Amino acid sequence: xxxxKASQTQLPRVIVVGNEKGGSGKSTVAIHxxxxxxxxxxxxxTIDLDARQSSFSHxxxxxxxxxxxxxxxxxxxxxxxxxxxxxxGDSDEHAMHAQKLTDIVAKFGNDANYIVIDTPGxxxxxxxxxxxxxxxxxxPLNDSFVDLSVLGTFDPETFALxxxxxxxxxxxxxxxxxxxxxxxxxxxxxxxxRLSTFGSSRNKRLVGAGLEELSKRLDFRLVDGLAERxxxxxxxxxxxxxxxxxxxxxxxxxPTMSHVTARLEMENLLRAVLLGGLAQGVDIAGHSRDAA
Numbered sequence: 001x002x003x004x005k006a007s008q009t010q011l012p013r014v015i016v017v018g019n020e021k022g023g024s025g026k027s028t029v030a031i032h033x034x035x036x037x038x039x040x041x042x043x044x045x046t047i048d049l050d051a052r053q054s055s056f057s058h059x060x061x062x063x064x065x066x067x068x069x070x071x072x073x074x075x076x077x078x079x080x081x082x083x084x085x086x087x088x089g090d091s092d093e094h095a096m097h098a099q100k101l102t103d104i105v106a107k108f109g110n111d112a113n114y115i116v117i118d119t120p121g122x123x124x125x126x127x128x129x130x131x132x133x134x135x136x137x138x139x140p141l142n143d144s145f146v147d148l149s150v151l152g153t154f155d156p157e158t159f160a161l162x163x164x165x166x167x168x169x170x171x172x173x174x175x176x177x178x179x180x181x182x183x184x185x186x187x188x189x190x191x192x193x194r195l196s197t198f199g200s201s202r203n204k205r206l207v208g209a210g211l212e213e214l215s216k217r218l219d220f221r222l223v224d225g226l227a228e229r230x231x232x233x234x235x236x237x238x239x240x241x242x243x244x245x246x247x248x249x250x251x252x253x254x255p256t257m258s259h260v261t262a263r264l265e266m267e268n269l270l271r272a273v274l275l276g277g278l279a280q281g282v283d284i285a286g287h288s289r290d291a292a
Contacts, residue, residue, distance in 0.1 A: 012045070012109045015116045016134035020167040021150050022121030024140045025193045027055040028232055029225070030118040031063075033138070035241045036270050037114050038075045045108035047101075048081040049127055050120035057081040063239025070249055074239070078112065080104055082126065094125050101126055105133065123170065131174035134186045138273065139171075140193040140225055143207050151190070152214050159206050161213040168218055189273060190215065191225035223272040226265060231258040242266040 017030040030046070037044045048056040060079050067074040082101060108115050117134075119127040131137060141147050145154065150167040154160065164172075175186045190211065215222045226232060235241060238252060242262040246255045 012105070012113045012115050013135045014105065014130075014133045015114060015136045015138065016119060016130050017116065017138045017140070018119040018127065018131055018134075018171075019139050019141065019150065020121060020123055020127075020170070021147055022053075024121070024142055024147060025226065025232075026121070026140055027059055027118055028236075029138060029140050029191065029193070030056055030116050031059045031239075032241045032243060032266055033270075033273070034077050034114075034116045035075060036243045036266075037116075038077065039243060042114050043112045044114045044116065045078040045112035046080075047104060047108075047115060047117045047130075048079070049117060049124070049130060051081050051083040053120070054081060056118035059236060059239055061239070062237055066238040066240070066252075070252070072250060074244065074250070077116070078108060097126060098129055101129060123166070128170060128174060131171060131186075132177040132181075134174070134178070135184070136273075137171065137186050137188045138191060139167075139189065139220075140191045141211075142194050143192050143204060145203075145207060145210070148207060148210055148214075151218070152210065154210055159210065161210060161217070164214075164218065168214070172218070188218070188220035190220045190222050191269070192222070193225035194227070223269065225269060226262075229258065229262055229265075231262045243270075 015033060017026045017033070019026055034044050034046050046056065046060065048054060050056065057079065060076065063074055064076050067076065082097075082104065105115060117130045119130055141151070145159075148154070150165055152164050152168065153162045155162055171188065175188070178184055178186050192208075192211065211222050214220075232242070240251065242259070243266055244250055246259050246263060248254050251259065
C-alpha cells in the first residue's frame, strides 16, 4: 500500500482529501468523513499535511476544547500534523519525510482501520506521496471554472474540454504509482462543493457538463457535495460537524432548520461516497451489514 519497509501490521484504509487549490472545503470534508466513520464504529486516525494553515488540526483542537467545555464525548480521532514545507530537490530531506509519513501510517495501523489525510492547497512532495497512498481520493471542487481549471482546460467560446491540467496529471501519475506498486486502483471522487441553492444556472450547467466530460477522461466518480451554507462555517469554532447529535447542549444553541438541512445534505453525500466501498461492511447508520 505504501512505500518503505514492509510491515507485518495490517495497514488501514487511507482516505486522502486533496486539491491543489485552496478554499475548496478540504478540511470541512475531511473532518466530516472522519467523524462519520467514528460514528459508524470505525477506528479513525487523521493526518494534517498543511502545517502552515493547520485548518484540519485547528478544527480537531476546537472539537476537543468544546467537548471538555460541555462535558460530552464527541469522539476525537488520533491526530498528527506533519510539516510539509520541504526544500525542492533535497532528496535526503524528502526521503526522511517520506519515511516519517510511512511510519505514522504504519503506527496508526496498529489501532485505526481508517486514516483520513488532509493535504495542502498547493503542490508538494508529501501531498504527492499521500495521493499515491490513497485507497480513496476525495477532491472537493467549488462550482466554478476558476476551480475547474485544476482539472482541465476549456475553450473560452464553446466551453468544450480541450485538455487536462496540472492537478489531474499529478493524480494520474500517483494512481499509476499505486497500481504498479500494489496492483490496486484508487477510487477517485470529485465532489462539486458549495453548490448554489438557487436552482439551475448557466454556469452550473456548463460546469456540470465540463465535469461529466472530465470524469470520462480521468476516470473519477462525480458526486454533489455541500451547498453554500453559513452553518458549516459556524460549526468550525466548536469543532462540530453536521453528523454530530443535534441538540442544544452539543450545539450550544437551539437547533434550527439549517442544522437539520445540513445534516441531511451531509448524510446524502456520505451515502454517495460510501457506495464506492469506503466503509466495507458498514452502512451509514452504523450497523454491520453482515450482522443484519
